[in-house]
Amino acid sequence: MKKKALLWVAGLAATTGGALGLTDNETKVRAAENKIISQSANTSPEVGTTSSREPFAESVDVSMSADKSLQVTEGFHLGSTSISGISTPGGEVSIKYLYDANYIAKVTVDDQGRWQAIIPKLAVGDCLLLEDYTIAPTNGGIPASAIYQLWPSKLTESNFDLATTNTTTVTGSGGYPGVEVEVTFSVKVGNQVRPMKSSGIVDQDGNFEVPIVKQATGYALNVQQKWNGTVFGIDGSHGVMNFYVKVVEGIEKPTVDKVSSKETKVTGRGKQGAKVRVQASGQEIGTATVGQNGVFEVTIPAQKMGNELQITQEEDKDVSESTKVIVEQEVPEVTSELKEGMTTISGTASPGADVAVWTGAVAPVANVKSDVITGQWTATVPALIGGNSVQVSASLGLNQIKSSIRYGIELGSITELRAIIAGERVKVTGKGSPGATLNVKAGGNFVGTTTVDNTGKFELLIRRTIEGEKLSVSQTKNGMNSIVSETLVLKGIDAPNNIDIVTASSTEVSGKGKPGATVSIKVNGQEIGTGQVNNDGNFEVTIPKQAEGTKLSITQKEGEDESASVVVTVISAQLTKPTIDDYYVSAAYIRGTAPAGAVRVTLIIDGKVTKIGSINADGKYAIYANDIAALKVAGTNFEIAVTDVHGQRSEVASGTVKGLSNLMVNPYRAGQANITGAVEKNVERIAVYDKAGTILRYGQINADGTFRIYVSGFAAMQVVGDNFTVRALNSTGIIAQATATILP
Structure with missing residues (x-):
């Protein structure tokens, strides 16, 4: 059983300011210190029969006069009522308690110099003073004397456990049951540092605890030990009455990662x-x-948001300060698959949170609320685009927002993959992710690549003609890779091609195929029409009128060899071709207007899809083209086409890269107020630049095409021999420029 402790401060009221280092003028006591002060002492220890330790020994301390003629030789021990010893023959030994005037015994020394006295039963803490005045006349009036003391076994610094800057209870072992251990330490009261004393009683097992407040590194705790209120030291009631226990740096508090309500x-x-x-x-x-790497992981029950956790680390009996962590809002997660074409995303967040979902655009594409109990949520989003990323945020109010990591959207699998021998090459066809780069390997070797068009289709020819050879095909987009699809090279028939638009009023489907092949048209697996390809390679198949959005699957078959299917979606009417604004060699964007119903715009150069652009809500489109070398050459032809939601392409619009327009700059002499000249009528702004290319000023363009730019006051325009540049601009960028020299 541990003994209760007593804490007191000499000369102070029963309130203190806490440990050293607290703020000045502090008038309240830490709760922990109040608890210490309120404890009381129990000074009636008994060694129980269940004690785990050996009986505790008492120590006998002896002090004698210089001649050492008076001594106790037997009987001075705990519980004794008789002591005996030696002194001067014929003398008288007087015995009393130290610091007490009354004698408890007087006995005569026999002629052999021996004596014996009956005394009260000896107890721990008794100090007896023995005197014999026989030698006093010949010893300058000083009698023979001796002091015998019976004290508990003494504590030393080695009995104390390590005291650190984290210690709030000084502990130790090996003490004598009932001894009071008193520790003096420092506290800050207001703006003063004062000593404070605290004590504890050694229990029946020899253990003790003394409450203190935390002390600074290097501070020495002053320790005294008492028996029945009397201080005793290493030599009993005299000599050094205290010793010190030094405070060392304690274990630091741990570093703790953030904790959410889900973890x-x-x-x-x-x-x-x-x-x-x-x-x-x-x-x-x-x-x-x-662990050995300095990292820890503690398993705990899930905690409510806002709860405070206190985390400590301890080594032996040294316990660090606590690191306090407030349980935060749960970080939202996406738990569903993210594959190209999916329109539903689900995940988890803090219960009742407002969840916003981004799939690649600047603004969120969906806003939902998580379940108030489970925290689960589901959002409907536009079809996911492979290679883009998904991110969600969850909000529980002001400054309570958490964002998820970014999740990559998987590219869809390659479908309808076929490899058909066509003459001396193999035609590889199929469907993939629009804009993805497609790679084909044979036997682990790279054999071909292409770009999936904006309708999701691809076709390329490779120099392989071995029937039965295995090809591995993969696609990459925005750093995301699809799974590898495999197909065998077959000797087969190509799919029908050049199929005309099918509208809701159409009763025929026409296109091109292999002469003599049979063309089949199906809807949802049901055949709705067949026809024969004529000798010219053309076919026309009669079908019932189909509703807008119906998908027609068209194949051709020759003997047992049936081609891959071509899927055509029935539309209300074919999209008209888009318009193209004038595009000059130095322009950054190709701009124009798309017809109603268009959802995607495509740039085509030399028959190849080069870039895919976006269409604004007002029908305007822009395709960044400043990084395309071919479009930096005047006279280069290009095409623009758009597609609808069904992937049906519009008529193709053609454009040509225009050279810079004519720009004439009249001779300019240093000191002139204006630069003048003439431009073509499609110019919207005119500007002058110094020789370093820094714009100086915009000018005025007149209705007849002449212009003037006021440059008076510009030092750069006054240096004879320096060059300057005049540039004509419109909404597409620079369309003309001319460089001239400043004349004298």
Whole structure:
């Protein structure tokens, strides 16, 4: 059983300011210190029969006069009522308690110099003074004397456990039951540092605890020991009556990672081998040991948002300060698959949170609320684009927003993959992710690449003609890779091609195929029409009128060899071709207007899809082209086409890269107020630049095409021999420029 402790401050009221280092003028006592002060002393220890230790020994301390003629030789021990010894023959030994005037015994020394006295039963703490005045006349009036003391075994610094800057209870072992251990330490009261004393009683097992407040590194705790209120030291009631226990630097508090309401683990860094404890509301909820890498992981029950966790680490009996962590809002997660074409995303967040979903655009594409109990949520989004990313955020109010990591959208699998021998080459066809780069390998070797067009289709010819050879095909887009699809090279028939638009009023489907082949048209697996390809390679198949949006699957068959299907979507009417604004060699964007119903715009150069652009809500489109070398050459032809939601392409619009327009600059002499000249009528602005290319000023363009730019006051326009540049611009960028020299 541990003994209660007593804390007191000499000369102070029963309030203190806490440990050293607290703020000045502090008038309240820490709760922990109040608890210490309120404890009382129990000074009636008894060694129980269940004690785990051996009986505790008492120590006998002796002080004698210089001649040492008076001594106790037997009987001075705990419980004794008789002591005997030696002194001067014929003398008289007087015995009394030290510092007491009354004698408890007087006995005569026999002629052999021996004596014996009956005394009260000896107890721990008794100090007897023995005197014999026989030698006083010949010893300058000084009698023979001796002091015999019976004290508990003494504590030393070695009996104390390590005291650190984290210590709030000084502990130790090996003490004598009932001894009061008193420790003096420092506290700050207001703006003063004062000593404070605290004590504890050694229990029946020899252990003791003394409450203190935390002390600074290097501070020496002053320790005294008392028996029945009397201080005794290493030599009993005299000599050095105290010793010191030095405070050393304690174990630091652990570093703890953030904890959310969903998590069941607390992680962080601490001292290798230290034990980490996690508490919530004063209750321990988990422990772990710091690993060799300094990292710990404590399993705990999930906590409510806003709860405070206190995390400490301890080594031996040294317990660090606690690191306090507030349980945060749960970080939202996406738990569903993210594959190209999907329109539903689901995940988890804090219950009742407002969840916003981004799939690549600047603004969120969906806003939903998580379930108030489970935190689960589901959002409907536009079809996911492979290679883009998904991110969600969850909000529980002002400054309570958490964002997820970014999740990549998987590219869809390659479908309708076929490899058909066509003459001396193999034609590889199929469907993939629009804009993705397609790579084909045979036997682990790269054999071909192409770009999937904006309708999701691809076709390329490779120099392989071995029937039965295995090809591996993959696609890459925005750093995302699809799974590898495989197909065997077959000797087969190509799919029908050049199929005309099919509208809701159409009763025929026409296109091109292999002469003599049979063309089949199906809807949802049901055949709705067949026809024969004529000798010219053309076919026309009669079908019933189909509703807009119906998908027609068209194949051709020759003998047992049936081609891959071509899927055509029935539309209300074919999209008209887009318009193209004038495009000059120095322009950054190709701009124009798309017809109603268009959702995607495509740039085609030399028959190849080069770039895919976006269409604004007002029908305007822009395709960045400043990085395309071919479009930096005047006279280069290009094409623009758009597609609808069904992938049906419009008529193709053709454009040509225009050279810079004519621009004439009249001779300019230093000191002139204006630069003048003439431009073509499609110019919207005119500007002058100094020789370093820095714009100086915009000018005025007149209705007849002449212009003037006021440059008076510009030092750069006054240096004879320097060059300057005049540039004509419109909404597409620079369309003309001319460089001239400043004349004298």
